[in-house]
Amino acid sequence: MIPIARPSIGPEEADAASKVILSGMLASGKEVSAFEEEFSKFSETSSGVATSNGTTALHAAQLALNIGPGDEVIVPSFTFIATATTVSMCGASPVMADIEETTYCIDPESVMEQITSKTKAIIGVHLFGQPCNIGALTDICEDHSLIFIEDCAQAHGAKYQGRSVGSFGTCGCFSFYPTKNMTCGEGGMVVTNDLGLSDRIRRLVNHGQKEKYLHTDLGYNYRLTDVAAAIGRVQLQRLAGLTFSRQENGEFYSNNIQRKGIITPHVRHDSTHVYHQYAIRVTRDAGISRDELAEYLHKKGIGTAIHYPVPVHEQPVYKGKVSGSDCPVSQRLSKEILSLPVYPSLTPDQRETICQAVNECE
Ligand SMILES: Cc1ncc(COP(=O)(O)O)c(C=O)c1O
Structure with a gap:
């Protein structure tokens, strides 16, 4: 796995x-x-x-x-x-x-x-x-x-x-x-x-x-x-090298995940992204749901995670008790988001396998 x-x-x-x-x-x-x-x-x-x-x-x-x-x-x-x-x-x-x-x-x-x-x-x-x-x-x-x-x-x-x-x-x-x-x-x-x-x-x-x-x-x-x-x-001494590997993995995914309806992370032009998570969005146009993709990847031995399935204002501890926006974008993204493995020791073969699985899942 x-x-x-x-x-x-x-x-x-x-x-x-x-x-x-x-x-x-x-x-x-x-x-x-x-x-x-x-x-x-x-x-x-x-x-x-x-x-x-x-x-x-x-x-x-x-x-x-x-x-x-x-x-x-x-x-x-x-x-x-x-x-x-x-x-x-x-x-x-x-x-x-x-x-x-x-x-x-x-x-x-x-x-x-x-x-x-x-x-x-x-x-x-x-x-x-x-x-x-x-x-x-x-x-x-x-x-x-x-x-x-x-x-x-x-x-x-x-x-x-x-x-x-x-x-x-x-x-x-x-x-x-x-x-x-x-x-x-x-x-x-x-x-x-x-x-x-x-x-x-x-x-x-x-x-x-x-x-x-x-x-x-x-x-x-x-x-x-x-x-x-x-x-x-x-x-801390090793952080620059670890970050470089995360960025290499993230860039590989962004270049190789090519599937209608799957949106890869946008990187702001004035910032660097250090890919604590590599989170894709599985939108309606993908023809499969986020949960179906996660299930398929799991069967292929690929771990994923949902960060975050429930927005903060919808959490039981806060629901109905906090003020602010209704947060429609948060609500939608919590249903679309899926994190793929991006940790530094991921191998090139593993990256390739993950991209293929995301691209081919039906
Ligand atoms: C955005 C954010 N804030 C705060 C925390 C809290 O950090 P810790 O788990 O070390 O208490 C985390 C940890 O997951 C986090 O991701």
Whole structure:
């Protein structure tokens, strides 16, 4: 079976983790500090705070930005649920914006329609590895004095107009979950150019502790371990090569999937796509449904996934309880979308087999 995702992790990461384990210093320490420095430099920002995962990165960042009860935060309705639930975790209200049909990312026009006097921030998600329309969103934020937060959980190393994602917003939040473009098991990071903000986040992820056993804020234990950071540092060194392989695989699919009614990902002219997912759309004109294609590929030993079968505003936790757009594009795409394996260690033969299967399925 060709799985939908496979982390590229091996002896170098094992060596790095093993060194930390044998040192006996397992908690957050020198490795975490080095990882924060290296990752923030890589993201073209001046500071990084490591966290236990991408969800805690988003939560701590919003808390540190004083997002709370009475505030509204505009999020795309087509994303992983944590983009929205972290807003709710702060006591604020997520407000749904629709997505662009071409890039699957948050639609600035839909965002504009959702702005009220309560709006405090916009979270732009760089979905599947492609930057959202950062230029339009930063303009909206400037015009309306809003905070722009980048959810970069799926877009390590992606560039918008030549600059790294995470460096445009007030902060950028990353995830290092095993299926992501780089991993440390479970982990996350907030990067920012605002040193005051990174200080507040650093306190919040460590029990609100200002000095040892002096707790000035209601904080959490959202820390990363040194074992995880050591793995992350090796992955960061390898990220350029891993990204190159994902892009090669993605370009191969885009050139070789040729079938009426199947739409391959559109890449914005001013951005790079790092293909966290390679998501095709199976439209009516394909003559088969998305689910029939997934079933056919499964029978051929090819794993696929649906990111995401239910838009955020239709999830039981939020249905009928959130305001915003009806999000017709999100609704339609959730029925058409299908992710194909695009991970770096996919072989040329496997790529070929997958394209053939998509093209021939009846
Ligand atoms: C867009 C997005 N935001 C946030 C998260 C949360 O990250 P984590 O799973 O590390 O908590 C994810 C992870 O899947 C994600 O894809």
